[in-house]
Amino acid sequence: MAGLTFAEKFFSKRTGREVRAGEIITAAPDIVLSHDNTAAIIGNFKKIAGEEGKVNRPERILVILDHTVPAPGQKEASNHVKIREFVAAQGIKNFHDVGRGGICHQVLPEKGYAAPGKLIVGSDSHTPTHGALGAFACGVDRTETAGLWIQDETWFKVPTTIRFDLTGKLPAGVYAKDTILTLIGKIGAAGANYRSVEFAGAGLASLTMDDRLTITNLAAEMGAKNAVMPIDDLARNWMKSNGIEWNEADIIEADDDAEYEARHAIDLSTMVPVIAWPHQVDNIKPVSELVGKPFQQGLIGTCTNGRLSDLREAAAVLKGKQIAPSVRLLVLPASEAVYDAALTDGTIAALHSAGAVILNPGCGPCLGAHEGALAPDELCLSTANRNFKGRMGCKESFIALASPATVAASALTGVITDPREVI
Amino acid sequence: MAKTWKYGDDVNTDQMFPGKYTYTCSTPEEIAPHLFEDLDESFSKEVKPGDIVIAGEYFGCGSSREHPSKGLRHVGVQAIIAKSFARIFFRSAINQGLLVVECPAAVDAYKLGDEVTVDANAGIVRVAGKEFSFPAYPPKVKAIIEAGGLAASLKEQAASTCGGCGCGCDC
Numbered sequence: 001m002a003g004l005t006f007a008e009k010f011f012s013k014r015t016g017r018e019v020r021a022g023e024i025i026t027a028a029p030d031i032v033l034s035h036d037n038t039a040a041i042i043g044n045f046k047k048i049a050g051e052e053g054k055v056n057r058p059e060r061i062l063v064i065l066d067h068t069v070p071a072p073g074q075k076e077a078s079n080h081v082k083i084r085e086f087v088a089a090q091g092i093k094n095f096h097d098v099g100r101g102g103i104c105h106q107v108l109p110e111k112g113y114a115a116p117g118k119l120i121v122g123s124d125s126h127t128p129t130h131g132a133l134g135a136f137a138c139g140v141d142r143t144e145t146a147g148l149w150i151q152d153e154t155w156f157k158v159p160t161t162i163r164f165d166l167t168g169k170l171p172a173g174v175y176a177k178d179t180i181l182t183l184i185g186k187i188g189a190a191g192a193n194y195r196s197v198e199f200a201g202a203g204l205a206s207l208t209m210d211d212r213l214t215i216t217n218l219a220a221e222m223g224a225k226n227a228v229m230p231i232d233d234l235a236r237n238w239m240k241s242n243g244i245e246w247n248e249a250d251i252i253e254a255d256d257d258a259e260y261e262a263r264h265a266i267d268l269s270t271m272v273p274v275i276a277w278p279h280q281v282d283n284i285k286p287v288s289e290l291v292g293k294p295f296q297q298g299l300i301g302t303c304t305n306g307r308l309s310d311l312r313e314a315a316a317v318l319k320g321k322q323i324a325p326s327v328r329l330l331v332l333p334a335s336e337a338v339y340d341a342a343l344t345d346g347t348i349a350a351l352h353s354a355g356a357v358i359l360n361p362g363c364g365p366c367l368g369a370h371e372g373a374l375a376p377d378e379l380c381l382s383t384a385n386r387n388f389k390g391r392m393g394c395k396e397s398f399i400a401l402a403s404p405a406t407v408a409a410s411a412l413t414g415v416i417t418d419p420r421e422v423i
Numbered sequence: 424m425a426k427t428w429k430y431g432d433d434v435n436t437d438q439m440f441p442g443k444y445t446y447t448c449s450t451p452e453e454i455a456p457h458l459f460e461d462l463d464e465s466f467s468k469e470v471k472p473g474d475i476v477i478a479g480e481y482f483g484c485g486s487s488r489e490h491p492s493k494g495l496r497h498v499g500v501q502a503i504i505a506k507s508f509a510r511i512f513f514r515s516a517i518n519q520g521l522l523v524v525e526c527p528a529a530v531d532a533y534k535l536g537d538e539v540t541v542d543a544n545a546g547i548v549r550v551a552g553k554e555f556s557f558p559a560y561p562p563k564v565k566a567i568i569e570a571g572g573l574a575a576s577l578k579e580q581a582a583s584t585c586g587g588c589g590c591g592c593d594c
Contacts, residue, residue, distance in 0.1 A: 024561045024563060024564075026563075036446050037445070037446070037488075039446075039449070040449040043449065043450075044574060047574055048574045048577050048578055048581075049581075067445075067446060068446045073447070075446070075447045076446050076447065079446065123487060124487055125485065125486050125487040125511055139487045139511050140487065140511065140514065141487055141488075141489040141492070141511060141514065141515035141518055142488075142489045143489060143493075143515070143518040143519065143572070143573050143574060144514065144515075144518055144573060146574070147518075147573050147574075147577055150577055151577065151580075155561075155563045155564070157561075189433060189481065189484065190433070190480060190481035190484065190507065190509070193481060193484075193507065193509060193510060194510045223481070223484065223509060223510065225510050280433065367437075367442030367443075367445070367486070368441065368442045368443040369442055369443055369445060369446055373443075386437070386485060386486075388435050388437040388438065388485060389437075389438065389461060390437055390438065390441055390461040391437050391442060393441075393442075393443050395441075395461045
């Protein structure tokens with residue numbers, strides 16, 4: 001009989017028997033994540049458990065405010081108050097308030113909530129990000145999250161798996177973002193729907209943890225239930241340097257003879273800078289085909305590309321220069337820790353002096369919830385993960401997705417520019 | 424005859440409920456007027472209880488927001504029949520007690536004006552008199568839908584374990 005994929009092995013370990021793709025099992029998550037939507041989840045919870053109901057396992061509940069921070073209006077501000085009162089009353093210690101965390105998908109890895117072997121569910125569709133640290137992490141809805149504040153376990157279908165075997169190294173000016181967008185273009189926005197996605201192979205060694213988190217984050221845009229990478233020395237060193245404790249016995253790796261629904265061999269050295277053109281994430285075009293097109297707003301940040309190396313790549317392009325007068329450039333560090341580091345090493349100063357607007361860590365502009373909204377006919381060149389029509393607050397506007405270097409290089413000229421021309 | 428609303432592939436949850444409202448609207452009453460706002464402006468004005476939504480591949484992709492499933496349940500949509508669903512939306516619909524039916528053949532057969540009915544127990548969709556079967560839900564999932572959603576199902580469980588007072592205590 002064939003060996004087991006990561007997903008099969010993970011849920012076999014959880015259930016104490018060998019399970020295969022297609023089976024429905026129940027398991028108890030180790031982390032139940034929610035963000036500003038916690039206010040609505042509290043409502044769902046009270047409908048089930050009553051006004052005086054107590055959460056079952058406060059220690060596994062994690063609440064990080066990031067989607068509308070600081071509050072843009074009274075309603076959001078009142079929601080934040082509701083959340084603060086609830087976490088205090090329920091003894092939920094893992095709470096990151098405004099200014100004390102950042103974007104949840106950066107805070108989880110940074111603070112060690114994400115670690116090998118953990119089962120993480122989050123009331124957010126980009127929860128698969130945490131598979132870069134060997135966790136099984138997937139998104140759920142608000143009602144399910146409320147349910148997991150009450151009951152220990154929920155059901156999971158053990159997914160089939162698509163594997164990408166990476167070889168080679170990325171050329172200069174080409175990044176993890178270009179790689180994962182290319183892969184989404186290859187298999188389509190629904191290409192991994194309900195599937196587990198494994199990224200492995202010798203090529204992984206050349207990708208930093210920031211790169212890896214970008215890749216697993218965007219796996220959600222190929223429909224992945226979860227995405228995962230093996231734990232290698234780079235991952236171990238990264239966890240060590242971040243003060244994260246893990247247990248070697250919790251590391252789960254797919255068997256060599258596991259059965260995959262599909263396997264794709266990807267040579268990183270063949271990648272080129274690409275853009276996801278409006279209005280679908282799998283509408284992938286090489287930057288070279290779009291060079292010279294004007295745009296009005298650049299955005300560098302979000303749970304996809306707001307990490308320190310992303311900001312540094314942008315700063316390397318913009319340092320000592322001025323962005324084009326026709327473009328406004330918004331920069332949001334992914335977390336307070338990233339912000340601190342980027343302040344200390346001069347990255348923020350370089351970006352700000354070049355004319356960028358530095359916003360606080362948060363998700364707001366990406367989903368049109370807070371700051372950076374577009375007007376009809378405007379195009380935003382963004383490092384985010386979704387370019388859906390209307391996503392940034394206006395359905396007559398356009399969003400194109402690219403790497404931080406492509407956005408920075410283009411901000412410099414005011415038109416879409418191949419980053420290899422300026423670095 | 425139930426009205427049917429037909430849409431194409433890759434309908435995402437931003438089109439079904441714009442992100443700009445996600446942190447200011449959360450009750451079904453607040454959600455309903457914005458339902459499908461960036462997809463079909465007539466939907467929220469004209470949808471009636473018992474209506475059926477028909478769609479192509481990957482219905483409900485994108486954000487995990489539950490406003491679309493909550494809103495569709497609230498306005499009384501009887502079922503969504505699609506070629507395929509995005510995972511989080513599929514799960515979210517079940518958690519709201521909304522009937523989601525994956526049946527590509529029925530979607531292909533449908534023509535504007537055809538009468539469509541769904542028999543959930545028999546696992547059959549009828550399009551203009553022609554029958555198409557769809558796979559049964561796993562028992563765990565079926566129980567949630569039959570209870571009317573996850574919240575109702577958990578309330579039932581609490582009532583059955585606490586001895587009848589319904590509060591979840593050990594009485």
